[in-house]
Amino acid sequence: MRALVIAEHTNSALKDATAKAVSAAQKLGGEVDVLIAGEAARPAAEEAAKLSGVAKVLLAEAPSLARQLAEPMAALVVSLAGPYDALVAPATTNGKNVMPRVAALLDVMQISDVVSVDGPDTFTRPIYAGNAMMQVRSGDAKKVLTVRTASFQAAGAGGSAAIESVPAAADPGLSEFVSEQLAKSDRPELTSAKIVISGGRAMASKENFAIIEKVADKLGAAVGASRAAVDAGYAPNDWQVGQTGKVVAPELYIAVGISGAIQHLAGMKDSKVIVAINKDEEAPIFQIADYGLVADLFQAVPELEQELAKLGK
Amino acid sequence: MKVLVPVKRVVDANVKVRVKADGTGVDLSNVKMAMNPFCEIAVEEAVRLKEAGTASEVVVVSIGPQAAQETLRTALAMGADRGILVKTDATVEPLAVAKILKAVVAAEGPQIVLLGKQAIDDDANQTGQMLAALLGWSQGTFAFKLVKEGDTLTVTREIDGGLQTVKLKLPAVITTDLRINTPRYASLPNIMKAKKKPIDEKTPADYGVDVAPRLAVLKVSEPAKRKGGVKVDSVAALVDKLKNEAGVI
Ligand SMILES: Cc1cc2nc3c(=O)[nH]c(=O)nc-3n(C[C@H](O)[C@H](O)[C@H](O)COP(=O)(O)OP(=O)(O)OC[C@H]3O[C@@H](n4cnc5c(N)ncnc54)[C@H](O)[C@@H]3O)c2cc1C
Ligand SMILES: Nc1ncnc2c1ncn2[C@@H]1O[C@H](COP(=O)(O)O)[C@@H](O)[C@H]1O
Numbered sequence: 001m002r003a004l005v006i007a008e009h010t011n012s013a014l015k016d017a018t019a020k021a022v023s024a025a026q027k028l029g030g031e032v033d034v035l036i037a038g039e040a041a042r043p044a045a046e047e048a049a050k051l052s053g054v055a056k057v058l059l060a061e062a063p064s065l066a067r068q069l070a071e072p073m074a075a076l077v078v079s080l081a082g083p084y085d086a087l088v089a090p091a092t093t094n095g096k097n098v099m100p101r102v103a104a105l106l107d108v109m110q111i112s113d114v115v116s117v118d119g120p121d122t123f124t125r126p127i128y129a130g131n132a133m134m135q136v137r138s139g140d141a142k143k144v145l146t147v148r149t150a151s152f153q154a155a156g157a158g159g160s161a162a163i164e165s166v167p168a169a170a171d172p173g174l175s176e177f178v179s180e181q182l183a184k185s186d187r188p189e190l191t192s193a194k195i196v197i198s199g200g201r202a203m204a205s206k207e208n209f210a211i212i213e214k215v216a217d218k219l220g221a222a223v224g225a226s227r228a229a230v231d232a233g234y235a236p237n238d239w240q241v242g243q244t245g246k247v248v249a250p251e252l253y254i255a256v257g258i259s260g261a262i263q264h265l266a267g268m269k270d271s272k273v274i275v276a277i278n279k280d281e282e283a284p285i286f287q288i289a290d291y292g293l294v295a296d297l298f299q300a301v302p303e304l305e306q307e308l309a310k311l312g313k
Numbered sequence: 314m315k316v317l318v319p320v321k322r323v324v325d326a327n328v329k330v331r332v333k334a335d336g337t338g339v340d341l342s343n344v345k346m347a348m349n350p351f352c353e354i355a356v357e358e359a360v361r362l363k364e365a366g367t368a369s370e371v372v373v374v375s376i377g378p379q380a381a382q383e384t385l386r387t388a389l390a391m392g393a394d395r396g397i398l399v400k401t402d403a404t405v406e407p408l409a410v411a412k413i414l415k416a417v418v419a420a421e422g423p424q425i426v427l428l429g430k431q432a433i434d435d436d437a438n439q440t441g442q443m444l445a446a447l448l449g450w451s452q453g454t455f456a457f458k459l460v461k462e463g464d465t466l467t468v469t470r471e472i473d474g475g476l477q478t479v480k481l482k483l484p485a486v487i488t489t490d491l492r493i494n495t496p497r498y499a500s501l502p503n504i505m506k507a508k509k510k511p512i513d514e515k516t517p518a519d520y521g522v523d524v525a526p527r528l529a530v531l532k533v534s535e536p537a538k539r540k541g542g543v544k545v546d547s548v549a550a551l552v553d554k555l556k557n558e559a560g561v562i
Binding site for chain 2 (some may be wrong): 074094107113135148300304
């Protein structure tokens, strides 16, 4: 058994999602290599080489790989797939974009959003917004997996894998990068933060999110949102937590003015401790909250900030 | 320019499904079914392309049981021109769906295939990407905005860090995200009109596609249940619990 992990990185740095995918791949029981595909991506490759348990880092560099668009990425991964029994990527928007394309080119049925590796060919994944868990056995010769980062511990440091340059496959020339609008933030990333505080429709405006952000800054937390808050323009799309947004499992999740629709719960119900602040005591979110506070958020959230200040936060 | 929109019949998004006691699947008897919400968004986008004069015809296709015809009728009532039902009672995995769609594309010759990004039953998020691979076409997943200029399609995509814009060569496969549009409700006259629009019936065998599953389902189980917690009566009490009981702040 040999697995190749398709890394999530920014060329200059490795993302935490990669370390989590590496630990999922290790559960397959064999050797794990990591592919860094990008442009001027050696710094990311050097970080990957330090992950514990990584046998080898493959580094493919080309202008066409700079943005990891699906078409050249899939061509590259397929060109390297030969010796591998499994191809593994984190279930990020990148992984979700590239891996099914790889799977189809290899005539393999991908297994999406794996939350547990139960054996080299047996996996568990959520279906129906996490209302059911399905265990499947793949009969395909190669396994193509995307893994939920929230379900795996990041592989630690301490490795010293060799970095081997590999050629980029020919760019199919089907797509071209135009531009990117990325939110800049000093806060931790939503999917790796230890604490997440999310606002829902009840926030009522973009400006009002500031009261949540103040608490987030006191706690070193990331900020999330419900779909309703994103749709209404109160929060950017990349803050959406849920079935069709990001899946998080922090130590502490604080849901503010969020009712607790199944699609939202799908993205946060594996958090260790859940707090709900909602003025409706019947809100479904209270059924899964460890600590519920029935209150108006516009009073409770600023008060929360003050209480945290008292603790010296 | 023709646009093809694959639509899936799924459990209604508001239904909380129950796992069968014998662990073989979820109980779908007497459960409300509907068009997959992301497919509705794809149909809406295709109809808008037609209304803008960019597309000349919108063809919808569904792979599923006879009842999937209702899903096609819904799409026709929203403004699609005709439907294709690829009839099967089997559970068809995304890879096989993509293979059937590839054959439909060969027969229909669309310039754009617009799919939902994800079916809310299997939550696979694969079919569009797989279809693009099998066709050797460009792909624009998780689309937030589409602009067609000549033989290119500029697609703004929802990605983890924000938005990304790419320019695709046509023909292309697009998958829709939540915020590209708000699907319309079909009006009564349009629902009546849709009854007369043609729906072709096919089978996977007509397209020479083997739909045998690659994944054996070993077990379907309930997710781990959370036990309900406690209500606190003040913010101060909450902070105290978080600090001294849960130890998370
Ligand atoms: C295909 C599909 C995919 C979806 N994907 C997602 C997803 O990924 N993530 C997601 O979140 N949703 C998703 N949804 C939407 C989901 O079904 C819900 O509509 C959404 O989560 C509701 O958001 P909300 O809780 O903020 O709003 P609401 O349901 O409107 O709840 C607002 C809550 O705020 C409370 N409130 C109001 N005022 C105050 C106040 N002053 N103080 C305190 N509390 C107050 C109310 O009591 C209420 O409980 C999806 C839906 C579909 C159909
Ligand atoms: N049986 C099907 N019939 C028609 N379209 C489908 C079918 N299955 C999947 N699709 C399309 O593929 C999209 C993504 O589905 P999935 O990859 O299963 O999450 C859906 O939104 C549909 O557009």
